[in-house]
Amino acid sequence: MELTYTKNGDYLIPDLKMDEQPEGELGKYGRMRQKYLKEHRSGMYTALMLDGKLWAHLMEIDQAANSRMEQITKDLAKQRGVTEALKANDQMRWVQEMNNIQMAAEEIVRDELIYS
Template sequence: MQSGDYLIPNIVPNQQSNEPLGRMARLHRRWLETKHHGNFTALLMQGILEDTCLEVGHKAEAEIDRLMEKMMKEENVTEELKRQDQMEWVRRVNNIKARAEEIVLDTIVYTL
């Protein structure tokens, strides 16, 4: 659009998803903003930043669930252990979750 001698861009934001960003999506967004500002700006200007972060967040959460299930099976963290010693079960599950999240952060969230 032109105003006098100046061309003014007619920027209209794309329709964004109403779904809030989860933890992993927010971490990916913050990582893009601080470490890859050019990509962050490009995604923002294209109107796909939030959708991209949501997609990464969903992928990360699914991978965490898959890794946790696999690790729990390999380490014999079962409902039987939960019935016998709840505190030990909680300790092991928390440890497994922390390891799964660390793997996902390195392989999915903090990558382009």
Template sequence: MAKTIFEEMGGTYVRQGDYFIPCLTLPAEKENKPIGVWGQRHKRYLREHKRAIYTNLLTSGKLNSYLADIDEQAEEMFFRLVEQMAEREGVTEQFKAANGLEWTRRMNNIRACAMELVNKEIIYN
């Protein structure tokens, strides 16, 4: 019997009852970096809205490294934005000591704005 294209490429089959099912495995990734909250959000976005990109990354074995890079970029952008916005609005440690409740309100607002920007620019793009 002639070999199939799958067998010529090094694939094998397993017999399940009367059927031969191909043994499919995903390629192993070189690096196994942790994926944080930003990477998980981007993964969910890709899985729900960009299925082709998600599937291509998954089957090529590059999904985790891609998500770890996205997570790192988003984390850096978030902290940089929070720092810049706090400096621009005068939310300092002296202000925190003088009026802790107002400082908390302003910092929460700054963090929410920075999170919205990161989501728009990196996560849902």
């Protein structure tokens, strides 16, 4: 790696640039991962940040977590018999079941992807 410098008065200032970062908004799970790394895995957080890979890592975790949530929710709903017919017949039960499924799916995702 070759550094170039710009002369500013009597000083030589290094020309530093950050690598290209992926575009996009960081979602709920990416922010949760960032907070976890910052508070509990500070070495890994610092290494990823210094290598310029933190944002890409957080985006990847966010996308993986969202897709995993979708898949787990679909599978659990099928296992528990939570269908559109149940939604039409007993909306309150359907909401209760879906809330339970969402909470279970999120717990699995947190254990597998966020806090690992």
